[in-house]
Structures are given as C-alpha cells and as structure tokens.
Amino acid sequence: MTSVTAIPLPYYLILSGILFVCGVLGFLIKRNIITIFMSIELMLNGVNLSFVAFAAHWHVLSGQVFVFFVMVVAAAEAAVGLAIIIAVYRTRETLNVDQVNLLKL
Amino acid sequence: MTPNLYLWLIPVLPLAGAAINGFFGRSFSKKTISAVALFFPGIAFLYALDIAAMFSSSAAPYFCELAPWIRAGAFHADFAFYLDQLSLVMLLVVTGVGFLIHIYSVGYMADDDGYYRFMSYLNLFMFFMLTLILAKNYLLMFIGWEGVGLASYLLIGFWFIKDSAASAGKKAFIVNRIGDFGFLIALFLLIKHFGTLDFTKLFEQIAAQPVEAAGIGTLTSIGLLLMVGAAGKSAQIPLYVWLPDAMEGPTPVSALIHAATMVTAGVYMVARSHAIFERAPGALTVVAIVGTLTALFAATIGICQTDIKKVLAYSTVSQLGYMFMACGVAAFSAGIFHLMTHAFFKGLLFLAAGSVIHGVGGEQDMRKMGGLRQYMPVTFATMGIATLAIAGIPGLAGFFSKDEILWKAYSSPYGSWIYWLIGVVTAFITSFYMFRLMYMTFAGDYRGATASAAHAHGDRSHGHGHGEPHESPWVMLGPLVVLAILSVFGGWIGVGGRFEHFLAPVFQSAPAADTVGETASSGVEHLLMAVSIVAAGLGWILAWLLYSRLPKLPGVIAEAFGSLYRAVANKYYIDELYAVLFVKPVVDGSSAILWKGVDQGIIDAIVNNAADAARHTSDNLRHMQSGNLRSYAGWVAAGGAVVIAYMIWMGVR
Numbered sequence: 001m002t003s004v005t006a007i008p009l010p011y012y013l014i015l016s017g018i019l020f021v022c023g024v025l026g027f028l029i030k031r032n033i034i035t036i037f038m039s040i041e042l043m044l045n046g047v048n049l050s051f052v053a054f055a056a057h058w059h060v061l062s063g064q065v066f067v068f069f070v071m072v073v074a075a076a077e078a079a080v081g082l083a084i085i086i087a088v089y090r091t092r093e094t095l096n097v098d099q100v101n102l103l104k105l
Numbered sequence: 106m107t108p109n110l111y112l113w114l115i116p117v118l119p120l121a122g123a124a125i126n127g128f129f130g131r132s133f134s135k136k137t138i139s140a141v142a143l144f145f146p147g148i149a150f151l152y153a154l155d156i157a158a159m160f161s162s163s164a165a166p167y168f169c170e171l172a173p174w175i176r177a178g179a180f181h182a183d184f185a186f187y188l189d190q191l192s193l194v195m196l197l198v199v200t201g202v203g204f205l206i207h208i209y210s211v212g213y214m215a216d217d218d219g220y221y222r223f224m225s226y227l228n229l230f231m232f233f234m235l236t237l238i239l240a241k242n243y244l245l246m247f248i249g250w251e252g253v254g255l256a257s258y259l260l261i262g263f264w265f266i267k268d269s270a271a272s273a274g275k276k277a278f279i280v281n282r283i284g285d286f287g288f289l290i291a292l293f294l295l296i297k298h299f300g301t302l303d304f305t306k307l308f309e310q311i312a313a314q315p316v317e318a319a320g321i322g323t324l325t326s327i328g329l330l331l332m333v334g335a336a337g338k339s340a341q342i343p344l345y346v347w348l349p350d351a352m353e354g355p356t357p358v359s360a361l362i363h364a365a366t367m368v369t370a371g372v373y374m375v376a377r378s379h380a381i382f383e384r385a386p387g388a389l390t391v392v393a394i395v396g397t398l399t400a401l402f403a404a405t406i407g408i409c410q411t412d413i414k415k416v417l418a419y420s421t422v423s424q425l426g427y428m429f430m431a432c433g434v435a436a437f438s439a440g441i442f443h444l445m446t447h448a449f450f451k452g453l454l455f456l457a458a459g460s461v462i463h464g465v466g467g468e469q470d471m472r473k474m475g476g477l478r479q480y481m482p483v484t485f486a487t488m489g490i491a492t493l494a495i496a497g498i499p500g501l502a503g504f505f506s507k508d509e510i511l512w513k514a515y516s517s518p519y520g521s522w523i524y525w526l527i528g529v530v531t532a533f534i535t536s537f538y539m540f541r542l543m544y545m546t547f548a549g550d551y552r553g554a555t556a557s558a559a560h561a562h563g564d565r566s567h568g569h570g571h572g573e574p575h576e577s578p579w580v581m582l583g584p585l586v587v588l589a590i591l592s593v594f595g596g597w598i599g600v601g602g603r604f605e606h607f608l609a610p611v612f613q614s615a616p617a618a619d620t621v622g623e624t625a626s627s628g629v630e631h632l633l634m635a636v637s638i639v640a641a642g643l644g645w646i647l648a649w650l651l652y653s654r655l656p657k658l659p660g661v662i663a664e665a666f667g668s669l670y671r672a673v674a675n676k677y678y679i680d681e682l683y684a685v686l687f688v689k690p691v692v693d694g695s696s697a698i699l700w701k702g703v704d705q706g707i708i709d710a711i712v713n714n715a716a717d718a719a720r721h722t723s724d725n726l727r728h729m730q731s732g733n734l735r736s737y738a739g740w741v742a743a744g745g746a747v748v749i750a751y752m753i754w755m756g757v758r
Contacts, residue, residue: 027738036734097734104732 012053019046033085033095037078044074110156112169112186112239115196118149119231126228130221139211142224146207146231150200156188157197165189165610166305168241175244182302187241191611194441195238195373198448202365203231205584209456210357212580213463223263223355230256234366238373243292243302246374250288250338253367254281260362261354273353280347284337288374291330298323308380316384328381328388331374332395339371341429342399345422346680352414356459359414364421365452369444372428376437379612383435389519393433397514397527400426402677404534408541409674412469413458416542420495421451423531427510430528434520436513438608442599443510446502449595450494453588457488460577460585461546465553471542476551480574483582485547487589492543494592496536497641502596507532508634509599515633525633529640536644544652 023043030036048067055063089095122145130138166189175182188196207227214223233256237249254277262274295302299310317325335341340348351363362368375382375392382389403422410416424447431440462469464481478485494501497508511532514524551574576582598604651659663670672678729740 024742028735028742031735100734101732104730 009053009057013050016046016050016053019043019049022046031096031098033088033097033100036097037081037085041074041078044070110159110167110169110188112156112167112188113171113184115149115152115156115200116186116232116235116239118145118152119228119235121145123225123228123232126221127225130225133221135215135220138221138224142228143204143207143211145228146200146204149231149235150204153196153200157193160188160193165193179300180296182242182244184245185241185303186239187304188239189611190608191373191376191441192238194445194608196235198445199231199234199238199366202448202452202588203234203361205587206357206361206365206452206456209360209459209581209584210355212578213357213459214355217355219263223260226256226259226263227357227361230260230362230367234370237370241304243295243304243307246377247285247288247292250334250370250374251285253362253370254278254285254338257281257351257358257362257367260358261351263354263358267353270353273347273350277347277351280344281337284334284344287330287333287337289334291327291334294323294327294330304377311380311384314384316386318386321387322385324381325385325387328378328385329391331378331381332388332392335371335375335429336395337371338374339368339425339429340399340422341371341395341426342402345399345403346683348422349415349418349676352412352418356414356455356462359418360452360455360459363418364455365448368421368425369428369448372425372432372440372444375429375432376441376612379432379435379437382432386519389433389435391433392429393514393519393524396426396429396431396433397524398426399423400430400531401527401534402426404531404538405673406676407538408534409670410538411471413461413471413474413542413546414455414469416471416538417451417454417458420454420535420539423535424451424495427507427528427531430514430524431510434514434517434524436510436517436520437612438605439506439509439513441608442604443506446494446506446592446595449588449591450491450501450503453487453491453585453592454495456581456585456588457484457491460484460581461488463577463581464574466574468553471545473553474546474551475549475553476547477574478547480551481576483576484585487582487585488547489543490589491592492539494596496539496644497532497637498645499638500593502592502594504638505596505599508637509605511637512630512633516630529637532637533640533644536641537648540645540648541652544648548653549656 020043023039023041023046026039026042027036030039048070051063051067051070055061055067085095088100092100094100122141125141126133126138130141133141166187169186169188171184171186173181173183207224210223210227214220217223230253233249233252235249237246237253240246240249258274258278261277262271264270265274292302295307299307301307301310311324314324317323321329333344337344348363348368352359354363382392400423403419403426407416407419407423410419424443428440428443428447431437431443460481461474461477461484464477464484465474468474490501494503497504507528511525511528514520514528515522553574651662675681
C-alpha cells in the first residue's frame, strides 16, 4: 500500500459495476449489432477493471495475468465478430438483430 | 466290461441321411434321393440285426458313453446309450418296420414335389426315435421324445398348403406339449429326490424304496406325471384327440409314426420306468384304467367312421389302450409284445390302406370304395391277413399278444375281471369294425367314380389320371408282403412265454405275474381264450351280416339309435367339448385379458403415454427458442441475476 493508495478499492469496484451494468443494459436494449458488440466489450472491460483493482489491492499477479488473457480473447472475438457482422450485413443488408432471427424452431 | 457296440452309430446314420437329403436334396434326382434315404436307415437296420445276433442276455445291458453333456455338481446327464432286451426289441421294430415303410414311401410319394423333404423328415424321425429308444438317461430320452414330436409335426403338416393339415400338425404338437409338461415335471421330481436321471443309478435307488401302498407319495406322483406324458405321446384319454386328426399326413407317415413306432413311445417309456410304477400301485391302477377305457372308447368311435384312415386311427388308439392296460397290471412284457405285433399288423393295415387310396386316386371315403378285391388282389390279401391278426383270429400275431394281455389283465395281482371283460368287449368291437372296413372296401361292387373326376379331391400325391382302380407298384407291395408274413408269424415267438422270458431280465424286479399265471389253473386260461376267440368270431359274423349280407340294415340301425348313432359318428363330441372347455376360455381370455387388457391397456399405454408426455413438454419448451437474440440475452442476464441473488442470500459456500 505504498503507491496506489490514493483511491480506495470500493471506488474501483463501483466504477467496474457501473461499466458492467451499462454493458448489460446496452446489450439488452440496443438493436444494432455493432452497438451490442461494443456493449460486450464494455462488460469485459468492467470485469477487467475489477480484476486489476483486486490484484493491486491484494498484491497478487494472477489478476493482472488474467486481464491479459481477457484482452487477447476479446481481440480474437472482435476479429471474428466483426467478420461475422460484415457477412451478415452483406447477405441481409441490415444490422438490426430483431430481423436476424432465422435460427429458431 | 462289455464290448463296445458303437450304439451311437444307429441313431446317427439316419441323421446323416436326413442332413444330406435335407440340405442338398433339392438339386438331387429322385433316384439319388431314394438311394440316400434308403441307404442310411437300411444300414442302421442291418447293424441292428448284427447287434441282435451278437446280443447275449448275460452281457446285457450294454452301455456306450459318447460324450459328456450336462455336468452340474453331482448331477450328470451324458450322451450315453443303453441296450438291453427291451431296447433291443424296440430297436428291431423301429429299424425294421421303419425301413420297410421307407421303401414303401419311395413308391407312394414318387409323384410329390416335396419328395426330398419327405424323405429327409422320415430319416430325421428315425434318428429321434432311435435316440429315444437307446437313451441311457431320461433327459436324452426326452430329446428323442421331443424330436419325434417335431418330426410328427413336420410330417402331419407335410402338405402345409392344405389348411386342415397345417392345423392338424399344430393340434398334435400342442396336445403333445400338455403331455410333455407332465413328463418334464416328473423328471424334475426325479432330479430333486434322487439326483440323477441315469436309468441304472436311478432304478437302483428306487429299488431300495418301499412300495407306496396307500396315499400319494413321491413315486406315485412321478408315476402319474410320467403317465400324463405317455398319454400325450401315445394318444390315451384324455389326450388322444390329436391322433385321428394326424391322419392328414401322408399315409406312410400314419403307418410309421402314428401307428407303428412313435405312438408306442409312451408304452416304451412306462415299461422302461417299470421300477417306478411297481412301487406305486396307485399310479399303476391309473395306467390300467386309462388304458382300458381308451381301448373301449376309441373302439366304439371306430365303428361309425367312414374315412378308411380314421377307422385305423381310432383302432390304433384302442390298441394302444390295450398296451397300457397290460402295463397297468404290471404285465410289461405283454404290453411290449403287443407293441411289437401291433407294429407289424397296424403298419401293414396303414400301408395297405395307403395302397387302396393310391389305387382309387386319393379317395379315402369307404362308402365310395367297394369291390376292390378284383382290382388289387395283393393289397386285399395282405390287408386281410392284417385284419385277421388285429381281430385276434387264432394263429396270427395279434391273437397271441392280445390274449396274453387279456389273460394278464385277469390273472395279474393288479388285474381284475373288469379289465378282462372290457378287453373282450373291445376285442369284439375291434373285430367288427375291422371286418366292416374290409367288407366296405373290398367286397361288393365298386361304388367310386371311374372317371377322372375321382382324383379331383383328396391325396395330392396323385397327379396321374385315374380310370379303373389299379394295383400299386411292387415297391409298395413288397413291404406289404413282408409285413404280412411278420403279422402271421410274429406272434409265434411269444408261444410258451418265450418272449416274456427274453424280457424277464429287464422286468425281473416285477412281482412276477407269470408265476401267478402258471399257478392258476390253465383251464381258466383256456376258457378265457375261448371266450375272446368267440368274441372275435362274433364281430366278424356281425360285420359280414351288416355289410355284406344285409347292406340295408346298418342304415336302419343308425335310424333306430338316432341320437346315439350321431354321438358316436361325431366322436362323442369330444373335440367340441374340448373346444368349449379349454380352447374357448384360452382364446377368450387371451383376447380379452392378455391382448386388450395387458398388451393394449398396460404395455402399449405406458409406451404411448410416455411418448405423448415427452411431445407435449417439448412442444411447450420449444417456444423459448424464438430466434430473437435479445430475448436470449435477457434469459442469460436473468439467469446470471438469479445466480448472483442466490449467492448473496445463501452465501457463497
């Protein structure tokens, strides 16, 4: 507790929670696929924030390492996800998820 | 150590014939099939003769252990064969008469499409019958027992396209199952109480048991159950109903299986189990009563039958009744003696009847025959000899054996004058219906259609056109002549008790009925003999009066005894009675309870309802999968919220 004691842990967690809830709400409310995609990134980063906050607080490295994993996966996801979005747009000419509903019984 | 006789060869030879013809016969020529089918039983017969020549009473019984079969703890049942005087007699009868009937079949079945099948079945029957006879334990005997049932089923239903033949085969099989059930339970009881089914070991143990004088003990129950089995196989009351229907089979089958050999298996089994029956007087009495009643009952039915083979069928049932009567008074050798002579003359009667049927183009109704003596003299002569033999005319085979039985029924310690009286009445009826058959068939004028219309119905083995009735070829007449000779002289080996002495070592533990017979005055014996001869003669005279001299009279008598005549002609409505008592309840119960109740109501209902429930549930659940991405997201969020709420309220651990 030498360098980063300026801001206490609960602040980080509250911000992390706000980010996550924003992501969830965006995911549920928005219809544009790209916005939904961004909401997912928001949730991931909200979680990432809580990871690094805890890691700094408890002086364990595993939290930091985990964040790197999350970022790597998120990057891969973004690559694949954006490719799918482009493909969807090319075939259906829309990005409204309510109209992309073929996969059902 | 007795010399090895390779007894197993005798049953296996016909099996080889059956296999060769059964598997490859379709592509063989008729000549090859006949050669194969005759060669193997012929060799078996020659070998049996060879064994008989080597046979010495002092060395008997011979054993032959082929291979171990069932060995469970202390219980052993092996493929083992056994030959003593009793099985030797049976062996010669079965191979000898069987071989003759094989020869006859070559002529009789020559025109049938299923020739190779028929010959293969006949050989198969020989295999099982010889296994039955030569088995050293009850279990192997049971294999033969079931096997002859199978062969009988296959051969009765040989013309399976004909509906009546197929159902007659089924009837024979099912009725026999009832008997086999009793036989099996008897075997279970034997295993439970004595731990073995081997004849020698078993009878040693049983010989040590006391005679069960009163009440029903173990041995009495076993004896009664064995009798149930014997009644099924040998067509005794109440299980005789299958035998008359079995006449749907080709005539050589009726001769071989349903007259000469298979149906006598029950008598053989009872005689083989004599040690059991001797210690169970109650069971013996039942055997005697069943035999006596069957003899009389079947004979009376025989009077009114018009189908030539049905008359002979009821006659067979009746004669088997005589054999059981003999066994029931502990005169086992007399029963076996009659079994042997009966095989000769009844086999001959059936073969001759087959020759008649062949000659008139498939007609079996005696009312459409008549006057056949001039057309088929050899058949007439041989059948006449057989009729004299079965009627008990002195000097022929049937006389000696039947008289032996009647005398034993009277004089044996188990016997009674009632058995004798019923036996004599039956002898009178036997003589009557047999001569009736002869007069209706061979005397008078030919009443059948001479035109080719005659072969429109009946025996399908006749493709060739029919005009006049004609004599059969010599391949059929040869066996008739041989059997006729045996029917004349076959009884003479019993003169002076020689046959009985030959079999004595087998039945030596029997409370010697013969000594009793010898101590009784021979005057009584001669008197009884005279009475039975008179009875046979009266039957002949009556038949001559009614069916030759006064041919109008039978109709008048039938009118006078209207209801009685109809009852007899309809076989006392026994088949109908069984249908109401047993068949209908089973059919109704099966369809109402088992089919509609259990099968449809429970089993099908469970399966169908389970499927319906699964379909309804999934029908409701499938609406969750709407394809709407945001609703999925909502479900995920809601699920996450529930998990978090749970962890908050209930704690993480």
